[in-house]
Amino acid sequence: MPELDFWYEFASTYSYLAAMRAEALAGEAGVRLRWRPFLLGPIFFAQGWKTSPFNLYPAKGRNMWRDMERQCAIRGLPLRQPDPFPQNTLVAARLALALPDESRADFSRAVFHAEFGEGRDISGEQVLRDLLGALDLPAEPVFARAKSDDVKARLRDNTEDAQRAGVFGAPSFVAADGELFWGDDRFEQALDWARGKGTS
Amino acid sequence: MPELDFWYEFASTYSYLAAMRAEALAGEAGVRLRWRPFLLGPIFFAQGWKTSPFNLYPAKGRNMWRDMERQCAIRGLPLRQPDPFPQNTLVAARLALALPDESRADFSRAVFHAEFGEGRDISGEQVLRDLLGALDLPAEPVFARAKSDDVKARLRDNTEDAQRAGVFGAPSFVAADGELFWGDDRFEQALDWARGKGTS
Numbered sequence: 001m002p003e004l005d006f007w008y009e010f011a012s013t014y015s016y017l018a019a020m021r022a023e024a025l026a027g028e029a030g031v032r033l034r035w036r037p038f039l040l041g042p043i044f045f046a047q048g049w050k051t052s053p054f055n056l057y058p059a060k061g062r063n064m065w066r067d068m069e070r071q072c073a074i075r076g077l078p079l080r081q082p083d084p085f086p087q088n089t090l091v092a093a094r095l096a097l098a099l100p101d102e103s104r105a106d107f108s109r110a111v112f113h114a115e116f117g118e119g120r121d122i123s124g125e126q127v128l129r130d131l132l133g134a135l136d137l138p139a140e141p142v143f144a145r146a147k148s149d150d151v152k153a154r155l156r157d158n159t160e161d162a163q164r165a166g167v168f169g170a171p172s173f174v175a176a177d178g179e180l181f182w183g184d185d186r187f188e189q190a191l192d193w194a195r196g197k198g199t200s
Numbered sequence: 201m202p203e204l205d206f207w208y209e210f211a212s213t214y215s216y217l218a219a220m221r222a223e224a225l226a227g228e229a230g231v232r233l234r235w236r237p238f239l240l241g242p243i244f245f246a247q248g249w250k251t252s253p254f255n256l257y258p259a260k261g262r263n264m265w266r267d268m269e270r271q272c273a274i275r276g277l278p279l280r281q282p283d284p285f286p287q288n289t290l291v292a293a294r295l296a297l298a299l300p301d302e303s304r305a306d307f308s309r310a311v312f313h314a315e316f317g318e319g320r321d322i323s324g325e326q327v328l329r330d331l332l333g334a335l336d337l338p339a340e341p342v343f344a345r346a347k348s349d350d351v352k353a354r355l356r357d358n359t360e361d362a363q364r365a366g367v368f369g370a371p372s373f374v375a376a377d378g379e380l381f382w383g384d385d386r387f388e389q390a391l392d393w394a395r396g397k398g399t400s
Contacts, residue, residue: 067381
């Protein structure tokens with residue numbers, strides 16, 4: 001089965017859109033998604049941005065929120081802006097990597113839903129514990145693993161892998177041959193590419 | 201007939217994509233497009249950018265050119281990167297405004313085709329004269345009008361109108377009620393909105 005890396009950042013609104021349709025789209029396409037959380041902060045920082053470009057450039061930010069309202073309405077997704085934006089996603093990203101592979105997608109969708117569907121602050125440990133609990137995932141050992149050097153290193157490695165693959169924003173999709181697609185708007189084309197049906 | 205403002209900048213690659221399908225899409229939707237050239241330079245400059253973000257952020261730039269290759273392949277459009285990029289589009293934009301309304305779309309498509317389909321330098325007067333000639337448009341009076349204070353002021357006013365409407369990139373689409381859509385990827389939704397079929 002062809003594979004596609006799904007690079008997402010929990011602070012990213014368009015990653016929310018992609019995460020919520022990821023399984024359905026990939027299932028239809030017959031492509032296995034690898035859910036790969038990473039941190040945009042270091043990538044933005046390296047190019048001189050200290051916060052989200054949606055905050056740095058107000059007209060771009062206003063359009064993004066209005067566009068999110070429209071896309072969520074079309075897709076029947078709830079939308080509520082979290083405060084602050086962007087959220088600190090370090091703990092959530094480590095937890096996602098601390099979980100076994102088969103639980104990562106469910107947990108990631110739960111984080112996105114809490115953050116952008118309900119406007120909750122997902123930087124806090126209690127919210128994340130509640131989300132794990134609601135999925136019947138054992139919070140204590142997952143938190144312990146999330147704080148291990150191994151998981152901390154995996155998140156750093158993921159972020160470096162993303163940057164090496166050319167990722168500069170989220171969501172991004174990278175096929176086995178290295179072809180990069182940026183944005184939820186290119187999700188379908190990335191899947192086509194992964195199954196060998198893309199243009200060359 | 202509902203109307204939609206089509207804001208475009210001749211230096212913008214995604215404006216090329218939008219321009220080449222604009223008449224077909226708008227015709228199907230039963231929407232009248234107002235072709236409104238403007239300059240992104242002053243808008244970028246106001247937010248601290250002295251060149252295109254695709255030059256300022258190399259990973260973003262590499263992805264844009266690769267994405268353009270894919271989109272042009274899908275749509276059967278030629279693509280050749282002009283040098284330099286971005287091009288100086290001041291004269292082309294003034295000429296577009298100097299023309300009668302009914303010639304603006306044809307001339308604009310010809311400029312985009314020369315620039316991004318053939319990689320020609322469209323900052324030069326001779327290239328622009330040739331494009332006018334190929335459309336049987338009288339180069340001399342159009343150039344004379346393009347240099348008039350009236351047309352210079354119209355281009356400045358257009359750029360200010362765009363900024364006031366919230367435009368921060370190109371192409372953008374603005375409906376009669378002020379709803380803004382950014383990017384060729386939102387062209388269909390902008391047309392739906394203009395005909396009252398958008399989400400609210």
